[in-house]
Amino acid sequence: MRSVLAVSLFGLAGLTFASPLQSHSERSEVPSGFVTTNGTSFQLDGEPFAFVGTNSFWLPLLTSEDDVHMTLETMAAAGVEVVRTWGFNAINASELEFATSTNLTYYQVWNSSGWTLNEGPQGLQRLDYVVSAAAMHDIRLIITFTNNWVGYGGADLYVNWLAGAGATHDTFFTDPTIISSYQQYVQTIVNRYKDSPTVFAWELMNEARCTSDLLASSAACHPGSGTLGLWYQQQSDYVRSLDPYHMITTGGEGEFYWAQPDEYWYNGTLVSDYNFNGEAGEDFEWTLGLPNIDFGVYHMYPQTWYPELDYPGSNFSVEEWGLDWIEAHALTAQMVGKPIVIEEFGATGLDNKTAIYPAWVQRTLDTNHAGIMWWQWGQLNLTEDGGNQAFKYTDAIVNGASPNDGFTVYTNQTSVFDVFT
Template identity: 85%
Template sequence: MRAAVFTSLLLSLGTALTAPTARWSTDVPSGFVTTNGTSFQLDGQPFAFVGTNSFWLPLLSNDDDVHATFETIAAAGIKVVRTWGFNAINETELPYAESINLTYYQVWNSSGWTLNEGSQGLQRLDYVLYAAAIHDIRLIITFTNNWVGYGGADLYVNWLAGAGATHDVFYTDPTIIASYQQYVQTIVNRYKDSPTVFAWELMNEARCASDLLTASAACHPGSGTLGLWYQQQSDFVRSIDPYHMITTGGEGQFYWAQPDTYWYNNTLVTDFNFDGAAGEDFEWDLGLPNIDFGVYHMYVQTWYPELDYPGSNFSIEDWGLDWIEAHALTAQMVGKPIVIEEFGLTGLDNKTAIYPTWVQRTLDSNHAGVMFWQWGQLNLTEDGGNHPFKYTDAIVNGASPNDGNTVYTNQTTVMDIFTQAAAVQAQRSA
């Protein structure tokens, strides 16, 4: 893949660089992070960081556990945490949610959704922002999810478009867009004066299809469906919040004129991360005027199970290094900061062996932010250290949810990789 990275990238950037250049206000309030070329800036000083993900923080109902988590995160030198600004349920799920003290912000029924601003509603997100500020941590807040987890785009589709609708109508149906914007406006207006918000994020991992609903033929490579939605929604957020940064939340898939290929079952297939099949066009999306910085994700094991098997010559490590380089080069040419926002490997040995090279490559290529998925907290006390949330997520014996990618504080060999990187980023911010 390495040779193809730069040839294909240069070809595709010819289109991307014709997109509008970024605009940013010169009168950003004190304490708000902004951009300065390919870097972030805080009150006139560079702001480079190591961050992490914790979707489950607003699910905690024990305030001491929230503070303990932020205290441990801050002690590791981590400056930014990404968390969900959405938690939605169907009305039929309400009794269950109340029985387990589950945080939820939206309740969907036949007429749309109602907002929960109560003690297990947005007051939980309020408290997460309050606690983050105490520990000098900033938050990336995501508005909805491409996937079923915690009530994402498919709830809008199911309730407002009805049976038989495809996932991608979320990006085009006026009624759905209006409903999404109503929720976004609620969240943005609630926190738009807070410097604790690092950035708003339009959607977690937008694709033409979800894990429940398929895509229509209209959402095809080159259709621009996601890119036009990114443009519309980033313009909308900017219209109600002139100061906070905005990003997509996407996985960073490319739409290259000459996408990478590989052999599978004696057939040469194009790589979905480079042929536009997922829906994104990273270069074009990054050029949008109100997308202030680029983000991308990386789950090589999950994406290529047909290549990653014992005895194959597929290298998870090398593929990741090329993916990092491709995004760094794109961001450099477009002239905006780049953040690897999620990445993960299952298996402690894999993390120990491969994370050092991946993290070092991000540092060498001047990533403004490096964020791993996900933070693992120990010694949580909620419900005696055992509390179900939803799906398979739970606090078990005091440990936060473990999806196999989770890095816990007692895994010191891996955690040290990030604390050392945080020290490097702190030096760059001096």
């Protein structure tokens, strides 16, 4: 595979950026305690703010406030300053009995007329506690509004209920009724916490793509169509109209749309690389230039993105691919003049993590990333239901350990955990 950085330099050479956008702090007088941007860095009350953070989508799923408190306390002791978690949990009305019987957290219940909000003790009150407990431990939260994937009720619920059978996934980004419904929910979450400095940033969607794991895309969502980019612009402008102070980011994986995308050989065929040819629908460079996108984020899972290349004896290097991916995003952020955060990354297998993570973390430091967040935090000694509790899908507390998807790093895995602490 050719060097990602080399292609990035070529791809960016033909781009022109507008004059530097107003910084977040220049647009309005940010209240004390709110993190904002200063060029390619974050700042807090006039001082530089660079951070190590992590992901914990399951925090609001915990029914035990003691477990929430213990988890955040352990994070704070490890030096974690920013945690990314889901601000969404939606179910179908047909699942309500299951949710009630298992004490599952849910914020929206979908039926034929749309969705109803659950602000009760099994609903948004749980997110309220996560926010208040994070404040107690001086941890800030990136709160994500919805999911590209099926997990915990994402975009396809909007599509299925409001657009009906046969609608494609990208209908979510263009249908006025769906956009209005999404904005109604966003308004609920933003208005609930917009005065809180505990919110680090609002995030529009987790890993937006033209397709999902359930629905295909239409021909309209193609490389260069701008479908996702225009949606990012519309929704970031909307969130800014509700909240002039908190930062906003996309939640995207960071795929590029280059005039000459990277290619690789597979099974005797030259393959155009999905992460660089725009097929996902993203255009990282263009999106980062949007006025109300305050900083860039991207994700990184080369093992699972390239399973056909990552096998014993191949010439594919998970570590090297990741190093190039990190540099390509850092270069873009420097050219646009905004901070960059590697928001999710992971490798499976403890030996792989131990061998690869130090190099990835060092490269983020060397390329002036403003934040680094691994996927995902692993908490031990949870007490909920005796230390065993099923949530949904395959997510569960097992013998006191938080959900393990193969990327989870637990505090007793010191060879990896010490890389971050």
